[in-house]
Amino acid sequence: MKKLILFLSVVALVACKTKVSNKNSIDNDLIKKKAFEKEVDGKKVSLFLLENDNGIKVYITNYGARIVALYTPDRNGQFADIVLGFNNIDDYINDKMYLGCIVGRYANRINKGKFSLEGKEYNLYLNDGNNTLHGGNKGFDKKVWDAHQKGNSLILTYLSPDGEEGYPGNLSVKLTYTLTDNNELRMEYEAETDKTTIINLSHHSYFNLKGEGDTTILDHQLLAFADYFTPVNSELIPTGEITPVPGTPFDFNPGKQIGQDIGIADEQLTFGGGYDHNWIINKKTPDTLVLAVILREETSGRVMEILTTEPGFQFYSGNFMDGSVKGKSGKPYYKRSALAIEPQHFPDSPNHPEFPSTVLKPGEKYRQLSVLKFYSD
Numbered sequence: 001m002k003k004l005i006l007f008l009s010v011v012a013l014v015a016c017k018t019k020v021s022n023k024n025s026i027d028n029d030l031i032k033k034k035a036f037e038k039e040v041d042g043k044k045v046s047l048f049l050l051e052n053d054n055g056i057k058v059y060i061t062n063y064g065a066r067i068v069a070l071y072t073p074d075r076n077g078q079f080a081d082i083v084l085g086f087n088n089i090d091d092y093i094n095d096k097m098y099l100g101c102i103v104g105r106y107a108n109r110i111n112k113g114k115f116s117l118e119g120k121e122y123n124l125y126l127n128d129g130n131n132t133l134h135g136g137n138k139g140f141d142k143k144v145w146d147a148h149q150k151g152n153s154l155i156l157t158y159l160s161p162d163g164e165e166g167y168p169g170n171l172s173v174k175l176t177y178t179l180t181d182n183n184e185l186r187m188e189y190e191a192e193t194d195k196t197t198i199i200n201l202s203h204h205s206y207f208n209l210k211g212e213g214d215t216t217i218l219d220h221q222l223l224a225f226a227d228y229f230t231p232v233n234s235e236l237i238p239t240g241e242i243t244p245v246p247g248t249p250f251d252f253n254p255g256k257q258i259g260q261d262i263g264i265a266d267e268q269l270t271f272g273g274g275y276d277h278n279w280i281i282n283k284k285t286p287d288t289l290v291l292a293v294i295l296r297e298e299t300s301g302r303v304m305e306i307l308t309t310e311p312g313f314q315f316y317s318g319n320f321m322d323g324s325v326k327g328k329s330g331k332p333y334y335k336r337s338a339l340a341i342e343p344q345h346f347p348d349s350p351n352h353p354e355f356p357s358t359v360l361k362p363g364e365k366y367r368q369l370s371v372l373k374f375y376s377d
Helices: 002-023 089-093 267-272
Strands: 038-040 043-045 047-051 057-061 066-073 079-081 101-103 114-117 120-123 146-150 153-160 171-179 184-193 202-204 221-224 228-230 276-280 290-296 302-308 312-316 340-344 366-376
Touching: 038 089, 047 153, 047 171, 057 171, 221 312, 267 276, 290 312, 290 340, 302 340
Parallel strands: none
Antiparallel strands: 038 043, 047 057, 057 066, 066 079, 101 202, 114 120, 146 153, 153 171, 171 184, 184 366, 202 340, 221 290, 228 276, 276 312, 290 302, 302 366, 312 340
16 A cells, blocks of 8 residues: 555655646747836836646736737647747837737728827827828827736736827726637727727737748638628728639638738739738627637647637738848748738728728727637647
8 A cells, every 4th residue: 555655645746746837838939028117108018927727838028018928838748939029118119010019009901091080080190101091190009008917817907098099088998918728819809989989999919830931821721601791992991892712812811821822913912011901700699709810720720719809800911021020039021921910900990981880989999809729620
């Protein structure tokens, strides 16, 4: 009996050490909390870590509510960071790519930076040629959010004052990141206003399922549950049309490699330099959580599913990346070495009454749930 107890104790000790070893196997990563501790605009910036029992790690900074790093395993249990980013706050302050951030008040583009509400015209900062992109000159990506961590959830809040970047109303925003033991990263958004306004929030991480800084995402397999997309003009502003994807390079249902049709002679691909468009998610009931996208990478076996309550998503294939930016591992971020898939309402919706509304009124609550689910096959 004593031998049996001793044997079981040894087994338990080995198992415990093995579990700890696996969990700590990525503790030699490049992300250090001290490199993010700084005061910006009079507010404290810091770095937060969410980690589940399966070893998945998510580093988040309250500067721009950004995901800094996201470690997931491949089919052999080897972890890699699958999002682009920097290893210090100073690089994020100078970032022009919107790496890992929350974009708002209005994600994507607004034509000529103008919209009307209740008979009044509003003018926004033009930061994308003739148009406004991702909120303007200093959007939510450049704000220091108040942060509170509770277990495996990080609650981030920001009060956008009336008139900020030209938008009406004091807008109170709450975002909760939660990492579950089912390997889901849940992003729950809420917002309220004291004056009629517009709102369109989205998350803007750049993904490469082989690992941050790898050469290309053109061999990733993308399955999109979307039968229509919204064509754009040469400035990437929606024309108002809603076009079926079958028979076009924009058909990713039932799935294909991203690079399969990206070089086809097509006016829409020319305008975007590749994919930089909004797809309309197939759903029968608005505001329901549905599976929108499955992204898979063959060599690692990593798979990421995106579920959302939003009506659309913007798929950007990294067309304007040029290698001039080096990330946290010191590797240059070359053209199409990462992609962004942003659940959101449609671009320029305030100027297209036929699109789902992005208007938020006093007494109403904006809600959105988007989920990233990770596994390997």
